[in-house]
Amino acid sequence: MNSLLLKKVLLGLSLSTVLLLAGEQFSMSEADKAMYEELKENNPADMNVEEGMELFEELGDEAALAKFLEVDEKKLAEYIAGFPRYITKMGNVVGLDQVLQVMQMEEGGKKDALSSESMINLLAYVRSLANDLPINIDIKENKEMEASHALGEKLYLEERGYRGLSCNSCHSLPGTILRTQILPEMGAQNTGGTWPAYRMTLSEVVTLQERSRTCMRDAGQAPLPLGSKEMIALEVYITNLAKNNKHQIEIPGLKR
Ligand code: HEC
Structure with a gap:
C-alpha cells in the first residue's frame, strides 16, 4: 500500500x-x-456442522433441496458452490441461508433468524456438501x-x-x-x-x-x-x- x-x-x-x-x-x-x-x-465447528446435518434431516433432504432449487440432485453440490445466486422464484440474489429460510417457511410456516445458531449450523452443513469443489459463482x-x-x-x-x-x-x-x-x-x-x-x-x-x-x-x-x-x-x-x-x-x- x-x-x-x-x-x-x-x-x-x-x-x-x-x-x-x-x-x-x-x-x-x-x-x-x-x-x-x-x-x-479437530475444529470445534465440526460439531456445529453435525448439528446442522440433523436440522437439515428434519427440514428435508438433499432431494428436497435440489427440488426446491430446481436442479438435478447429482448437480446439487456443484450448485451450492455457486452461492450467492439469483433465485428466480425468490426474485433476488440470495444467500444459501435465505433459501433454507424459505424452505422452513414452506414446511412449517416459521423460519430461523439468519443470526440464530440453528441457522448458522444449518448453513454450515448445507454449504459443506460442496466441500472440495471449486467455487463457481x-x-x-x-x-x-x-x-x-x-x-x-x-x-x-x-x-x-x-x-x-x-x-x-x-x-x-x-x-x-x-x-x-x-x-x-x-x-x-x-x-x-x-x-x-x-x-x-x-x-x-x-x-x-x-x-x-x-x-x-x-x-x-x-x-x-x-x-x-x-x-x-x-x-x-x-x-x-x-x-x-x-x-x-x-x-x-x-x-x-
Ligand atoms: C481497519 C482495517 C479494516 C477494515 C477497514 C476492514 N477490515 Fe476486515 N479485517 C481486518 C482485520 C485486521 C481482520 C482479521 C485479521 C485476522 O484475524 O487474521 C479482518 C478480517 C475480515 C474478514 C475475515 C477474513 C478471513 O477470511 O479470515 C472479513 C470477511 C472481513 N474482514 C470483511 C471486511 C469487510 C466486508 C470490510 C468493509 C466493510 C472490512 N472487512 C473492513 C481489518 C479491516
Whole structure:
C-alpha cells in the first residue's frame, strides 16, 4: 500500500480501537498459534456442522433441496458452490441461508433468524456438501448477478463512516503490515470459501456476513443488515475474489 493510504488507515483508528483489535484479532501469540494448530486437527465447528446435518434431516433432504432449487440432485453440490445466486422464484440474489429460510417457511410456516445458531449450523452443513469443489459463482450468469457484483465492488471500495475507511483500505493489500499484523487479502486467503468458520477469539461459529459486520463496527461504519441487498452484494464480491484465486469450498473454516 502506498504510505499515504497506510497513514490514513493508522490515523483512522483511534488508540482504543487499535488496542481492542490488538487484543482481539491483530496478534496471535505463541499460545494462540499452538491452539490454532491443535484446533485445525479437530475444529470445534465440526460439531456445529453435525448439528446442522440433523436440522437439515428434519427440514428435508438433499432431494428436497435440489427440488426446491430446481436442479438435478447429482448437480446439487456443484450448485451450492455457486452461492450467492439469483433465485428466480425468490426474485433476488440470495444467500444459501435465505433459501433454507424459505424452505422452513414452506414446511412449517416459521423460519430461523439468519443470526440464530440453528441457522448458522444449518448453513454450515448445507454449504459443506460442496466441500472440495471449486467455487463457481458466476457474476455474469444474469443481469441480477452482474448488478449485485457491481454493487458489492462499489461497497467494498467506498469509504464509509467517520473514519473514512473502506474495506479495501485494509483488505486489498497483500502482505501489508498494519501494526504487527499481516492483513488478510481476501482472495488469496479464500475468505469466500471458508465461512461459516469457528472464531477462536469468540469460541463460536460465525458467518461471513457477521464477520464483515464486526469489521464495519471496528472501522466506524454502521453495520449493514444481515441478508440485505448490500450485504449479499459484498458477499458476492468477496466470493468472486476467492473464485478468481481458484479456491474451493472448505467448511467449516478456522479463524482467529
Ligand atoms: C481497519 C482495517 C479494516 C477494515 C477497514 C476492514 N477490515 Fe476486515 N479485517 C481486518 C482485520 C485486521 C481482520 C482479521 C485479521 C485476522 O484475524 O487474521 C479482518 C478480517 C475480515 C474478514 C475475515 C477474513 C478471513 O477470511 O479470515 C472479513 C470477511 C472481513 N474482514 C470483511 C471486511 C469487510 C466486508 C470490510 C468493509 C466493510 C472490512 N472487512 C473492513 C481489518 C479491516
